[in-house]
Amino acid sequence: xxxxxxxxxxxxxxxxxxxxxxxxxxxxxxxxxxxxxxxxxxxxxxxxxxxxxxxxxxxxxxxxxxxxxxxxxxxxxxxxxxxxxxxxxxxxxxxxxxxxxxxxxxxxxxxxxxxxxxxxxxxxxxxxxxxxxxxxxxxxxxxxxxxxxxxxxxxxxxxxxxxxxxxxxxxxxxxxxxxxxxxxxxxxxxxxxxxxxxxxxxxxxxxxxxxxxxxxxxxxxxxxxxxxxxxxxxxxxxxxxxxxxxxxxxxxxxxxxxxxxxxxxxxxxxxxxxxxxxxxxxxxxxxxx
Numbered sequence: 001x002x003x004x005x006x007x008x009x010x011x012x013x014x015x016x017x018x019x020x021x022x023x024x025x026x027x028x029x030x031x032x033x034x035x036x037x038x039x040x041x042x043x044x045x046x047x048x049x050x051x052x053x054x055x056x057x058x059x060x061x062x063x064x065x066x067x068x069x070x071x072x073x074x075x076x077x078x079x080x081x082x083x084x085x086x087x088x089x090x091x092x093x094x095x096x097x098x099x100x101x102x103x104x105x106x107x108x109x110x111x112x113x114x115x116x117x118x119x120x121x122x123x124x125x126x127x128x129x130x131x132x133x134x135x136x137x138x139x140x141x142x143x144x145x146x147x148x149x150x151x152x153x154x155x156x157x158x159x160x161x162x163x164x165x166x167x168x169x170x171x172x173x174x175x176x177x178x179x180x181x182x183x184x185x186x187x188x189x190x191x192x193x194x195x196x197x198x199x200x201x202x203x204x205x206x207x208x209x210x211x212x213x214x215x216x217x218x219x220x221x222x223x224x225x226x227x228x229x230x231x232x233x234x235x236x237x238x239x240x241x242x243x244x245x246x247x248x249x250x251x252x253x254x255x256x257x258x259x260x261x262x263x264x265x266x267x268x269x270x271x272x273x274x275x276x277x278x279x280x281x282x283x284x285x286x287x288x289x
Contacts, residue, residue: 056288058084058245062234063122063136065113066144066199071184074192075113076199079125079133081285084245087253090285091203093196093261095271100128108270118231129278131286135234141180143229148176150222151215154206160185179206193271197261204259216251219243 059082066076074096081090099108102124109128113121118138126133139147148154153176159169162185166172174182183202188194215222223239249256263277 054085054245054248056085058082058242059288060134060238060242061131061286063118063125063133065118065121065136065138066180066183067138068141068144068180068184070141071180073184073186074110075121076183077109077113077121077125077196078200078203079129082242082246082249083285084242084249087249087256089204089207089249089257091200091257091259092281093198093200093259094125094273095192095196095262095264097192097269097271098128098262098264098273099267099270100124100273102127119233128273129282131282135238136232137234138231140230143226144180145176146229147226148179148206150218150226151206151210154179154202154209156182156202156205158182160188191266193261193264193266197259200259200261204257207257208255212250212253212256216247219247219250 062080062082064078064080066078077094077096077098079092079094081092082088083090094109096110097108098110099106101107107124107127109121109124112124116123118136122133122136125131153174155171155173157169157171158165158167158174160182161167162181165178165182179202183195183199185195188198190197220243223243227234227239260281262271262273264271264273266272
């Protein structure tokens with residue numbers, strides 16, 4: 001009898017202690033968390049891109065084509081790589097007589113343009129360079145002169161026998177008509193290769209010599225003027241997406257433009273771009289690092 005009584009008292013006693021520990025432990029745990037002890041920080045949420053932030057997403061590539069048949073010159077092809085995050089605008093002159101093997105057959109940038117316009121020449125560049133050409137812009141004489149006027153012409157050293165120019169290699173101020181005449185000149189000693197290099201270099205100089213803040217401040221109105229004068233697949237949404245970054249590049253950059261011309265080999269009347277050169281250009285200007 002005595003043993004059964006002891007056991008019946010011990011069990012409720014132990015249960016009471018156990019429940020008390022749970023209650024006290026729960027209160028202590030609550031105070032522990034309330035006072036901030038042992039608090040685990042949640043990983044920060046990724047910061048979404050805002051409209052005023054310049055990122056690699058603002059980088060874009062546009063093929064510029066100048067076609068002025070009255071000048072009796074082939075179209076001028078310039079690949080423009082815009083990298084606002086680095087405040088850099090790269091103009092790559094592509095000779096109009098460039099050829100390459102595409103999908104097992106020989107194609108040319110001029111042949112692509114003649115058969116399918118600026119869009120087809122952009123596709124040729126995509127296949128040969130292995131880069132994405134986001135958009136194209138085709139300029140005629142009026143639209144090219146207009147954009148030259150917007151930038152204020154250019155001061156450039158002319159060393160070619162062109163009527164109306166000082167042909168001694170000295171620096172001279174060129175208005176929009178002279179700029180057009182110069183980049184469509186067909187008698188450069190280096191042929192289309194030299195013309196492509198000079199065309200890219202003239203655009204580079206025009207950009208670098210302009211008042212960047214003035215260009216940025218009037219960007220909206222000038223864009224609307226130019227886009228209505230050219231043939232292009234650039235949309236209003238493209239402009240809206242990138243305009244803040246581009247305006248920032250012009251306003252806060254210094255000598256933002258760079259000019260290069262495709263290296264390669266002359267093969268008779270044709271020009272074969274160098275694969276090694278293309279890979280170097282891709283690595284330097286088209287890969288986000």
